[in-house]
Amino acid sequence: MQEILNIAAYKFVAIDDALSLQGELRARSHSLGLMGTILLAPEGINLFLAGAAEAVRGFVAFLHADARFADLETKESWSAAQPFRRMLVKVKREIIRMDHPAIQPAAGRAPGVEAQTLKRWLDQGHDDAGQPIVMLDTRNAFEVDHGTFEGAIDWRIEKFTEFPQALLDHRDQLAGKTVVSFCTGGIRCEKAAILMREAGVADVLQLEGGILKYFEQVGGAHYRGDCFVFDGRRTLGPDLAASGNAASARAAEDPDIAIKQ
Template identity: 80%
Template sequence: MQEILNIAAYKFVPIEDSATLREALRTRTHALALKGTILLAPEGINLFVAGTEAAVESFLDGLRADARFADLEAKKSWSAAQPFRRMLVKLKREIIRMDHPAIQPADGRAPSIDAATLKRWLDQGHDDAGKSIALLDTRNAFEVDHGSFEGAIDWRIRKFTEFPKALRSHREQLAGKTVVSFCTGGIRCEKAAILMREEGLADVLQLEGGILKYFEEVGGAHYRGECFVFDGRETLAPDLSARSNGASARAAEDPDLMIKG
């Protein structure tokens, strides 16, 4: 029986009271017996949390009571067991490290595309203007090896901080196309899309909610394999069922690995 609700969520929003918020979230998550990781930084919040449905929904209600997070959207999946071993709330410089301080998503997002529209474009082989689509996987190489969209561009980066350099080396692959950047939950492809627009690429979109939201809304159409997640489940199939083989123990113990998006 799938009794544990897993949520992944993030929001780029200025946070000036990180230390105070950290203590409040620690208290709240422990009271609800939740486990996972929450990252707080001046640029926003990034979280992966799991527990009973009632506890998780109560946590989300409390978080959304803060005006900064009122519109926070969570990707949801279920598991038979708790995929995290502890609850961590950490302060960071960035909620997803890019080492490119000029990129500030809270100042304005890149345009996005929803899962249903992307599926329709992939079905027809072009966007609504007839342009070719370049699907750009912004995840690390070992994640891509577990699964990705058919024909997606993979620059074999080892960590997200390598993305700016990879973009400048390979931007000709994207010229003249409608670029759709994607990642696990949306956070990396959001920063990537902003950088690409700042680098002069005109038609760049981010997949809203990433692969997990795509699975949730349209299933596995045009996707091959599974999606690596940074917790004890290891990978999720397009039906959002876990496919863990126990090889993710390191991810389940390392909070900086667990919180990719």
């Protein structure tokens, strides 16, 4: 029986009280019996949480009461057991490290494409303007090896801080195409899409909500394999159930690894 609700969420928004907010979120999450990781930084919030459905949704309601997070959207999945071992609330320099300070998503994000629209484009082989689609996987190589979209570009990066150089090295691959950047839950492809637009790639979109939202809304069409997640479940299939494929145990042990989307 799937009794544990798992959520992933992030938002790029200016936060100037991260230390006091850290204390509030730590107290609230502990009082509700939640486990997972929350990262706070001047650029926003990034979280993975799991627990009883009423407790998780109560925590989300608490966040929504803060005007900065009123429109925070979550990706949901269910598990039979708690996939996290502890509850951590950390203050960091970035909620997803790119080491590229000029990229400020809170100041303006790249356009996105919803899962249903992307599926239709992939079904027909082009976007609504007739331009070919190229899917760009912004995740680390070991994540990609568990599953990705059919024909997706994979630059074999080992960590997200390598993405800016990979773009410089391979930008010509993207010319004349509508580029859809994607990742697990949306946070990395959001930064990647902004960087590509600033680098002169003309037609760039980000997949709204990443692979997890795509699975939730349209299933596994045009996707092959599973999606690696940074918790004890390791991988999820297109039905958002744990698929049982083994992966590196470091994801469940290292809080800085176990918070990527």
